[in-house]
Amino acid sequence: MKDKYAIAAALQEIGTLLELKGGEYFKARAYKLGARSIAEATEDLGKLIKENRLTFVKGIGHGLAKQIEELYTTGQSSLLNQLRAEMPPGIVELSNVRGLNAKKAEQLHEALGISSVDELREAAKAGKLREIKGFTAKTENRILAAIASTDNQPERRIHIHHALRAGERVIEYLQTSRALIQAELAGDLRRWQETVSQIVVVAGARHPKSIVDHFLRFPMTVRTEEQSRNRAVVSLSEGFKVTLIAVKPEEFPIALLKATGSDAHLGKLDQVAAKKKLKITEKGIVSEARPSGRATRPLLTRGLLTQPKDEAAIYKKLGMQYVPPELREDQGEVEVAQRAKLPEDLIKTEDIRGMVHCHTTYSDGKHSLAEMVRAAEAMGMQYVTITDHSPTAFYAGGVTPDRLKRQWAEIDEVQEKVKIKILRGTESDIVADGRLDYPDKILEQFDVIVASIHSRYKMDSAKMTRRIVTAMRQPVFKIWGHALGRLIQRRPPFDCDVEQILDVIAESQAAIEVNGDPYRLDMAPEWIREARKRKIKFVISVDAHSTGALNNLKYGVGTARRGWLRKAEVLNTLGTKAFQKAVKPA
Numbered sequence: 001m002k003d004k005y006a007i008a009a010a011l012q013e014i015g016t017l018l019e020l021k022g023g024e025y026f027k028a029r030a031y032k033l034g035a036r037s038i039a040e041a042t043e044d045l046g047k048l049i050k051e052n053r054l055t056f057v058k059g060i061g062h063g064l065a066k067q068i069e070e071l072y073t074t075g076q077s078s079l080l081n082q083l084r085a086e087m088p089p090g091i092v093e094l095s096n097v098r099g100l101n102a103k104k105a106e107q108l109h110e111a112l113g114i115s116s117v118d119e120l121r122e123a124a125k126a127g128k129l130r131e132i133k134g135f136t137a138k139t140e141n142r143i144l145a146a147i148a149s150t151d152n153q154p155e156r157r158i159h160i161h162h163a164l165r166a167g168e169r170v171i172e173y174l175q176t177s178r179a180l181i182q183a184e185l186a187g188d189l190r191r192w193q194e195t196v197s198q199i200v201v202v203a204g205a206r207h208p209k210s211i212v213d214h215f216l217r218f219p220m221t222v223r224t225e226e227q228s229r230n231r232a233v234v235s236l237s238e239g240f241k242v243t244l245i246a247v248k249p250e251e252f253p254i255a256l257l258k259a260t261g262s263d264a265h266l267g268k269l270d271q272v273a274a275k276k277k278l279k280i281t282e283k284g285i286v287s288e289a290r291p292s293g294r295a296t297r298p299l300l301t302r303g304l305l306t307q308p309k310d311e312a313a314i315y316k317k318l319g320m321q322y323v324p325p326e327l328r329e330d331q332g333e334v335e336v337a338q339r340a341k342l343p344e345d346l347i348k349t350e351d352i353r354g355m356v357h358c359h360t361t362y363s364d365g366k367h368s369l370a371e372m373v374r375a376a377e378a379m380g381m382q383y384v385t386i387t388d389h390s391p392t393a394f395y396a397g398g399v400t401p402d403r404l405k406r407q408w409a410e411i412d413e414v415q416e417k418v419k420i421k422i423l424r425g426t427e428s429d430i431v432a433d434g435r436l437d438y439p440d441k442i443l444e445q446f447d448v449i450v451a452s453i454h455s456r457y458k459m460d461s462a463k464m465t466r467r468i469v470t471a472m473r474q475p476v477f478k479i480w481g482h483a484l485g486r487l488i489q490r491r492p493p494f495d496c497d498v499e500q501i502l503d504v505i506a507e508s509q510a511a512i513e514v515n516g517d518p519y520r521l522d523m524a525p526e527w528i529r530e531a532r533k534r535k536i537k538f539v540i541s542v543d544a545h546s547t548g549a550l551n552n553l554k555y556g557v558g559t560a561r562r563g564w565l566r567k568a569e570v571l572n573t574l575g576t577k578a579f580q581k582a583v584k585p586a
């Protein structure tokens, strides 16, 4: 067995069976973690085994290494075989029904041959369970209720960055199948929604069923929820649901369009199609205009069916511009695309030249100034703004004027050793009365000021509006940081008159941040569009508290695209000199 995913799947099964057997909690856990390590391993397994280095992989001890070697060379695991023989068939699936343990599953199998939840439901409905010793009519009802409750569990929303990570792993796994031609993430995730209900993947292959079969062996799967020839839904060990839609290559573009949504956008596209006497079907775009011709011949040969080669061709056939996924929300994009007025220069990650809003160990960041700077440089940035917290944010190690001087000296030192331009910045608190932290004579010495609210969120709307308006009217240029203070799924945006504030910003020394921290993604797309109407400028920032968080950039860009933001409206697409000039406080 040379496929690392097949080996990971076997380890995952060992972990689950050990868990169900009971009494070996730590061993069970080690196998599950090991499954993940193997699935994510970047080095060739064969090489690791040959050089006796398996145990060098994080999470792989000697016991696991032995099973992995055995799986690799013989395709079998003695431990897995032994566990499978010990445990009743279908135990993994049955154990998801509340109240069923290995012992009861064993009884069910011995008495009635039950090895799946479906069989269990039928037997309970038919009143057969009460024939088994220890089971009664009451137990039957309890089991039916438990099955119903697992069927209707309320959906858990997944944060975008978790969904993206899991989704990318699924795609990487699908790519190990030779039958796969292409695979893409779809659904809410492709539209860069803040949270998604499930991960949706569309795959194209000559034999879609072989991709479904391959998908069902994904090692992180704990349960198959649904399956058919071209579709499957599974639950992953992290609790996420993944839907795979597998189609023939010529059906891929329409399948991707439909799986991406939104429903409202697709509804509008159907209307546009109907006006043109067209219909968007799974097989292709069908023309209903020419009912002539022999109805017995297939649509394709009668020229009535078009199979677009990609999504752009679908929009073209409908007589409109291509609409990028982030815009597909029925917010006027269909009408604008019909008039060919969608922006062609929507902001892209490659457009960004400077990493804005980075914290270091001077305040609550995890990495040093030099580490943050080098990481931004390694990502190809031309400049980086160091913006640690100001003194009022004492809980986040706000930088006092004394330590600020030390930071500036360190910036000079590090600057000698790197090519990327380091800009002196601050994330200055907007204090309760709307003034900025630090006296003016210090504020004026920064290269860039991000002004944010970190306290007193619960002011009434009038007070909060006054506070922010006062801040935006300060004579120095400032970027309004994580504007409305929302924390996704944890804290709603605070109360204020956003339109009034935007009016003030439009005539003040100010710009607005699109914060790429996946828990913030603030300002939100609907407000970005309001701000754009007033010709306000933006920066897309990372709010990074570690070098890894510099990767937040893509979430900021995704959110900005949802707000229809164009390259020319984003200040950190400018080169170093022009950016410095644009954001210079005074």
Ligand SMILES: [Zn+2]
Binding pocket: 427, 452, 454, 481, 482
């Ligand atoms: Zn902040």
Ligand SMILES: [Zn+2]
Binding pocket: 357, 359, 427, 543, 544
């Ligand atoms: Zn920050």
